[in-house]
Amino acid sequence: xxxxxxxxxxxxxxxxxxxxxxxxxxxxxxxxxxxxxxxxxxxxxxxxxxxxxxxxxxxxxxxxxxxxxxxxxxxxxxxxxxxxxxxxxxxxxxxxxxxxxxxxxxxxxxxxxxxxxxxxxxxxxxxxxxxxxxxxxxxxxxxxxxxxxxxxxxxxxxxxxxxxxxxxxxxxxxxxxxxxxxxxxxxxxxxxxxxxxxxxxxxxxxxxxxxxxxxxxxxxxxxxxxxxxxxxxxxxxxxxxxxxxxxxxxxxxxxxxxxxxxxxxxxxxxxxxxxxxxxxxxxxxxxxxxxxxxxxxxxxxxxxxxxxxxxxxxxxxxxxxxxxxxxxxxxxxxxxxxxxxxxxxxxxxxxxxxxxxxxxxxxxxxxxxxxxxxxxxxxxxxxxxxxxxxxxxxxxxxxxxxx
Numbered sequence: 230x231x232x233x234x235x236x237x238x239x240x241x242x243x244x245x246x247x248x249x250x251x252x253x254x255x256x257x258x259x260x261x262x263x264x265x266x267x268x269x270x271x272x273x274x275x276x277x278x279x280x281x282x283x284x285x286x287x288x289x290x291x292x293x294x295x296x297x298x299x300x301x302x303x304x305x306x307x308x309x310x311x312x313x314x315x316x317x318x319x320x321x322x323x324x325x326x327x328x329x330x331x332x333x334x335x336x337x338x339x340x341x342x343x344x345x346x347x348x349x350x351x352x353x354x355x356x357x358x359x360x361x362x363x364x365x366x367x368x369x370x371x372x373x374x375x376x377x378x379x380x381x382x383x384x385x386x387x388x389x390x391x392x393x394x395x396x397x398x399x400x401x402x403x404x405x406x407x408x409x410x411x412x413x414x415x416x417x418x419x420x421x422x423x424x425x426x427x428x429x430x431x432x433x434x435x436x437x438x439x440x441x442x443x444x445x446x447x448x449x450x451x452x453x454x455x456x457x458x459x460x461x462x463x464x465x466x467x468x469x470x471x472x473x474x475x476x477x478x479x480x481x482x483x484x485x486x487x488x489x490x491x492x493x494x495x496x497x498x499x500x501x502x503x504x505x506x507x508x509x510x511x512x513x514x515x516x517x518x519x520x521x522x523x524x525x526x527x528x529x530x531x532x533x534x535x536x537x538x539x540x541x542x543x544x545x546x547x548x549x550x551x552x553x554x555x556x557x558x559x560x561x562x563x564x565x566x567x568x569x570x571x572x573x574x575x576x577x578x579x580x581x582x583x584x585x586x587x588x589x590x591x592x593x594x595x596x597x598x599x600x601x602x603x604x605x606x607x608x609x610x611x612x613x614x615x616x617x618x619x620x621x622x623x624x625x626x627x628x629x630x631x632x
Contacts, residue, residue: 269294280349419598423622430457431623441509447565448501489542498542513555523565559631569620576614
């Protein structure tokens with residue numbers, strides 16, 4: 230039955246006041262739940278609207294409020310057939326649950342649908358029905374835009390907090406690396422580090438234990454970001470303390486494994502290589518814990534340093550833990566790297582690879598280490614072409630020459 234002119238005017242006056250009240254609540258920074266309550270109250274107060282369900286897209290489509298319906302739409306997912314609707318219409322026929330509604334009102338921002346209003350009203354003329362749908366469209370738009378703005382503000386706050394934490398973690402990670410590396414006539418240590426993200430997962434260190442001994446380490450933690458940086462800081466702290474208190478390389482690695490398990494709770498692991506050199510005895514002891522085997526060049530010989538154990542943090546007791554040992558080393562070069570270097574691909578899908586790296590180093594062994602690192606990075610950039618790096622890249626080399 231058509232609505233009288235006086236009733237129409239009363240309803241329109243009520244709707245206008247409702248819009249102003251809604252805007253006032255938004256300006257007063259009402260919460261999302263309060264805005265949905267206000268929305269439901271306003272729509273429910275309209276005598277011409279008998280049923281309504283409002284679905285909003287967050288991470289997924291969900292019903293935020295409903296009234297007058299046969300079903301509890303809080304527990305009913307939005308039918309996939311309805312998600313493609315972009316215009317007001319009667320698209321609910323034959324769709325389970327939703328066929329109790331007469332109209333669907335998609336709420337859009339530009340071309341993206343942010344919400345759907347399902348509604349049924351009294352028997353009215355077509356002009357009256359259009360006016361009611363226009364009001365629903367206007368009110369819902371105001372509410373949804375306000376809520377989307379709140380989401381954006383929260384997202385910005387989270388991003389600002391994350392960036393703050395990221396900068397702190399970046400500063401912490403910067404403190405992990407040695408400030409200076411020796412580069413003298415008899416001992417030259419060179420490192421190159423290219424993080425893939427703001428905070429990388431690679432680590433290297435040089436620790437002078439006493440006048441005769443030093444320890445060299447390169448490592449790669451699984452995962453990236455703040456958790457990886459925190460775990461690596463624990464690893465670094467443990468390594469520096471243990472290397473000065475414990476003479477056994479095997480004991481150092483066992484204790485580091487325990488430390489990683491305690492701090493990562495099985496969620497991260499570390500591959501690492503440790504080399505302990507004794508100048509007086511001209512001997513290297515080393516353990517490779519699941520890391521890419523470094524190369525050692527001595528005279529015309531080259532060896533891969535692969536003796537050791539598996540990754541750290543994976544097992545409470547390290548399996549087949551063995552210490553490698555090389556004697557009679559007065560003049561040599563150790564070259565270490567992380568998998569990000571050799572696992573870089575070119576545009577043809579070919580991997581840079583360990584063999585190509587070894588061949589390149591052999592060809593340029595006569596160079597100063599600083600120049601060798603620079604040439605290697607330039608060669609890798611040339612090799613990858615337009616491809617991007619997919620991981621952190623670290624190179625660490627140590628040359629010892631007899632005094």
